[in-house]
Amino acid sequence: MRLLNYAGAIREAHGQLLETDSRAFIIGQGLWSPWYAGSSMKDLDKQFGRERVIDSPVSENATTGAAVGAALAGMRPIVFHPRMDFMLLAVDAIVNQAANWSYVFGGQMGVPLVIRAVINRRGEQGAQHSQALQAMFAHIPGLKVVMPSTAHDAKGLLIAAHRDENPVMYIDDRALYEQECEVPEEMYEVEIGKAHVCRTGTDVTVVATSTMVPLALQAAGSLADQGIFAEVIDLRSIKPWDEACVLESVRKTGRLLVVDEAWKTYGVGAEIAATVADRGFESLRAGVRRLGLPDVPAPSSHVLEQAYYVTAEQITAEAAQLLKAGQTTRPALSIAS
């Protein structure tokens, strides 16, 4: 099978959706620019016309609200936010409107809308060009949130999000754009709500999101050198998330580390840790650990960035400590086979 990078997979999915579904259109900033979206939207306007690939004024609120309205009127829009930070200006349209519409009108109408939010950070860009806000949106009833970590899932999740009858926030990270893997040429879906076990192991479960998946796999390699076998799960879908997959893994390993490159406080890791403590407590041989960002806005200085973001070494160290903690403080209770 041919190799394709993450940005190319996103580009291909958009092209195939525009090609095969006359209800599909894209609106957002930078769609006619050669560089705003990296190569992930390259020349879509030339291929499909500027009627359906609509570059817009810097009006996040109006473009997102318009996408909600078009979805209600029978279209399948993708609203594009080239930086997630700026999307905060559209929170009314996303949270109050798109997420509520079905419920407040008794399920008579859906908002089949993809809200694409791009994380683009590091490079001394500072606090308002760096945020990863998946937890904030996952908190909202009526919204689904997905975060692909591979080119394969970047394509499959975008197609699944587009075909969903409800609003889906699709969050991709520019740090992953050059990652390559085998990507089928035909259209396919990656089911929203299904995690992927990327590496099997017996000693510790590492649940990772987005950019943290390649780092967790790298850490798992280092851990194996120490004789510790980590099972790495790519969560892929932040909400709904695959509780069954994580609980099954924890039943086997007895230990859990969640790695999400966003603020740890009230974050994705907190939700997963609390759920596993609630529904998988008897499997746990040690307290659940989380790795994420400190409760601090993103800095600009490279030195501070180095101190701020999560590294593979930290994941390795945290998992190794978790094993020691499990051996010394809590005997195994009833470990399922």
Place this chain on the structure above:
Amino acid sequence: MKGQSIERDRLVDFYHMMLRIRVFEERVAELVESKDVKTACHFCIGQEAPPTGVCAALEIEDQIFGAHRSHGHYLAKGGDMRTLMAEIFCRRTGCSSGRGGSMHVCAPEVGVVGTVPIVAATIPIAVGAGMAYRLRGESNVSVAFFGDGATEEGHFHESLNLAGINQLPVLFVCENNLYSSHMGIDERRLKDNIPQSGDAHGIASMSVDGNDVEAVYQAALEAVARARSGGGPTLIEYRTFRWRGHVGPAWDYDVGVKRKDELQEWVQKDPIAATRRQLLELGVAEATLDELRHLVDDEVRGAELYARQSPRPEASEVLDHVFYQPQGVTQCAS
């Protein structure tokens, strides 16, 4: 002579619709006072002409979007009065199955896509509906109804610009009742100049007497014709006044003596009384108009009875409808 009779019949229809809105809301106001109704109700008593005149200029396929004060728009676009009353009673038979209450009403079958209380929120949503029609090559128009307070939100300006630059078939209908909640327009703006926002964004705009239902209708017809023929959006300001407070049945004197004096003037400009006088001058028999009033009284009584006899939602249904499921498709657990 024939033209005159068409105009007269139209005015009778307008009179009938405005009465339906007035009598319905006056009854709901009583029900709020008696605590039979608990949902927060924002009444449009005194400003029935803009919903009536604008919706008369639309086809059933045209779609409207509203805000918190939307009972009138729902009825004028053809929504069922019984299911509106049932929603105000938060019953399962309500137009939003008891999930919406007064501020979230819809009748998608006649183009009332939805109304929401976040000020200005549906303005960009209406722009999106216009975008959908254009992409499909349809000649429909969408209408955003909002108050003067909404023109002070960013949504409004972004939406005018976006609709303008894409020449979308959208009517921006501002019902300027001179108050945003408790604040008079002169306390919020240096100038009382809402139509100039249209000029600023390069789109057509008009300012019209919002208590003259025929003038409301004629202005809407002009804007609809422009939108259907590809001439782009229009901002219409209808100047009017709400008789009751921002929310609830009270008369809102608490916001100042000034408002009390203003109200006396505006009650003299009651759109329903004015239309009745016109109809009598046009030779419509008083008995005909009285008969309409009886019809409306009966309809409102019937709607209330329907609502009172309707079941409440079951507590076990509280989790339903978070995600839309098209009929015949089973949802996966999430």
